Amino acid sequence: MINTFFYTLGQGVKNVFRNKWFTMASLATISACLFVFGIFVAVVFNVNHIVKTVEEGVSVTVYFNEDVEQERIDQIRELVTRRPEVYRCDFISADEAWAEFSKKLGENAEGFIENPLEGSENLQIYLNDVSKQGELVGYLETVEGIRKINKSELTANTLTGVKAVVTYVSVGMIGLLLAVSIFLISNTVTIGISVRKEEINIMKYVGATDFFVRAPFVFEGIIIGLIGSAIPVVVLYYLYNAAFAFLQSNFAFLNDFISYVPASDVFIYLAPASLLIGVGIGFFGSFFTVRKHLHV
Amino acid sequence: MAEQEKEKKKKSRKGGKDDSKYVIYLEGVNKAYSDANGVPALMDINLKIKRGEFVFIVGDSGSGKSTLIKLLLRELTADSGKVVVNDQDLTKMKHAQVAKFRRTLGVVFQDFRLLKDRNVYDNVAFAQRIVLKSEKEIRKNVPNMLSMVGLAGKYKAKPKQLSGGEQQRVALARALVNKPTILLADEPTGNLDPRNTNDIMKLLEKVNENGTTVVVVTHNRDIVNTMQKRVITLKQGVILSDEEKGAYIDD
Incomplete structure (x- = not known):
């Protein structure tokens, strides 16, 4: 054989x-x-x-009402993170937002003593699939405590x-x-x-x-x-x-x-x-x- | 005689049938091709060939000779009747058993059917490799066979370097190297000149003298008439005559 x-x-x-x-x-x-x-x-x-x-760079940014407690923000972040279409959700504090922005301004940022972006703490939400952006925004609009939602519809589409x-x-x-x-x-x-x-x-x-x-x-x-x-x-x-x-x-x-x-x-x-x-x-x-x- | 009786008893015990002294046994065989509108190729064929016989099967084209050979090779199966070759009932044989069965036969065709890309030695050795002989045995058997057919010196040649007669000798060596009990030759001299025809027929006779049953299909009148063997004549699918020491019958 x-x-x-x-x-x-x-x-x-x-x-x-x-x-x-x-x-x-x-x-x-x-x-x-x-x-x-x-x-x-x-x-x-x-x-x-x-x-x-x-796709990973496309994010939805959420700003909050001024009277919203940090506790509520954490709660919202928790809720958003649990959604299936969400890939990552980062909390950006006002200080972090200023630090990032002042880097872009360079020398021009030196005159500021207080954080001019006070109250601009936000959530940066990244999606698994950009086609679900509309769905997420629809949901966010129903959440209490949110002042403004920034989205990039053109990029997503x-x-x-x-x-x-x-x-x-x-x-x-x-x-x-x-x-x-x-x-x-x-x-x-x-x-x-x-x-x-x-x-x-x-x-x-x-x-x-x-x-x-x-x-x-x-x-x-x-x-x-x-x-x-x-x-x-x-x-x-x-x-x-x-x-x-x-x-x-x-x-x-x-x-x-x-x-x-x-x-x-x-x-x-x-x-x-x-x-x-x-x-x-x-x-x-x-x-x-x-x-x-x-x-x- | 006593030896033959013993052989017969042994066989009948083994097979339990009285047809076992025949190496080829056909009974009431019918065969029609589906594309011939039911016109039968063979009708009610009864044929018995004993071990060691030399038989010619003759007839015009369309007489059923080829169909008969194909039935014996189990290339075709009969529509009805019984075809027993080498004690094996071909009508009941499964596809998987066909290869083993064919090793008990040697076949030679009009067009030689050699493997063109292999030399003479390999063409003959091929048949031995199929039955799983060791290379050592092959190296002994193949040259023996080639000298038997008179081609010992040409073992390295490719088929196209040989004459028709030589190619048929190679085919014959291949058919015989596994020591078959039956040699079927389908128009073996159809492509050969008279001298080569004679040589091949002499070889076939020699093979027969060594104990192999030889069945030759031909329409060469001269060889049939000179060799004085059993002649079975087919015409339009029926056996017209079956005579010992017969002759070629003309229309």
């Missing part, structure tokens, strides 16, 4: 070299599909990252729009990519199998079991899948780093607004996913195509 395993594995490896054109065509197909997949994943990761960064577009485009692209991949791969396999049909036939006539016929093809498929997925991953890794460096040096002004996801954070998911998809395509592609010809 061990002998059979190594023999069929050896045949699988030999098949890769025996059918050079088929190997090249399959490799090119799988690599091309996974290359596009990789680019797409990298873009989605970065867009999501940028959206998330911006824009971000919600961007996220929706990213989601639709993601789903659309994945669907399209899947359809194209299946078409290309089934085409390649069909061309390959017409060459192999005879070989499978001969094997069956000589008395080879289904396993014996199938194993080399499946090994071959797995090997092609592995190589075919490794190539785009390696190429994309270098391309990604190059693009990263290019954007940072040539579009330095963007660095203040946008941060990119480091390659390692993308490839820790992309590499195993690509390998899995490649091996999966190789395995199932060969497994099912051979099956059609086994009943001889």
